[in-house]
């Protein structure tokens with residue numbers, strides 16, 4: 001369902017204002033925090049509205065839906081597409097071809113495929129390693145204890161550039177538990193930065209926990225509902 005246009009622009013403004021307020025509250029440089037507008041299930045007209053309000057970074061979860069939208073919007077310059085959903089390895093070529101970023105990398109097999117499929121004419125694919133911070137059986141991601149070794153294995157892949165970590169913490173927990181997960185992510189991220197100096201991206205925080213994520217060092221916050229309204 002299309003959301004009212006001025007509504008999207010004003011919500012985008014409100015989210016940007018909230019990011020500024022959180023940055024100020026936690027002594028963060030506001031320019032170190034990128035807002036990713038998560039447009040999954042929303043029509044291209046909503047993306048165009050956000051684009052007209054100067055927004056450029058969009059996140060999508062479903063490969064086919066995303067490719068359709070990217071093709072439809074290919075004439076809009078400077079759009080930056082981030083894949084944030086789970087990926088089956090047989091769909092990796094679409095990510096390699098159409099996306100600038102992938103946040104949900106958690107398998108070496110997929111990393112190798114993306115590396116082979118990324119054209120030499122494109123910039124390397126920018127990736128984040130997804131971390132299963134709350135050790136959930138149902139959730140994708142690498143266990144915290146295995147992250148450093150996994151990132152090490154990505155270093156030889158020339159057409160993917162590992163920029164950092166991403167997480168989707170456990171749903172329905174208390175603010176205290178959520179805070180503990182984000183704090184653990186920040187610690188892990190700092191450890192990674194010591195070993196991989198070009199690590200600069202910590203992708204965490206959604207509509208309900210953005211402020212807390214910024215407190216713990218998020219450099220990309222992924223906001224869907226807060227910009228485009230609830231999904232069906």
Ligand SMILES: *Cc1c(COP(=O)(O)O)cnc(C)c1O
Nearest residue numbers: 038084206207222223224225226
């Ligand atoms: C859907 C989704 C989001 C956005 O969630 P909201 O609660 O709508 O802000 C962020 N990250 C991922 C990985 C998602 O799948």
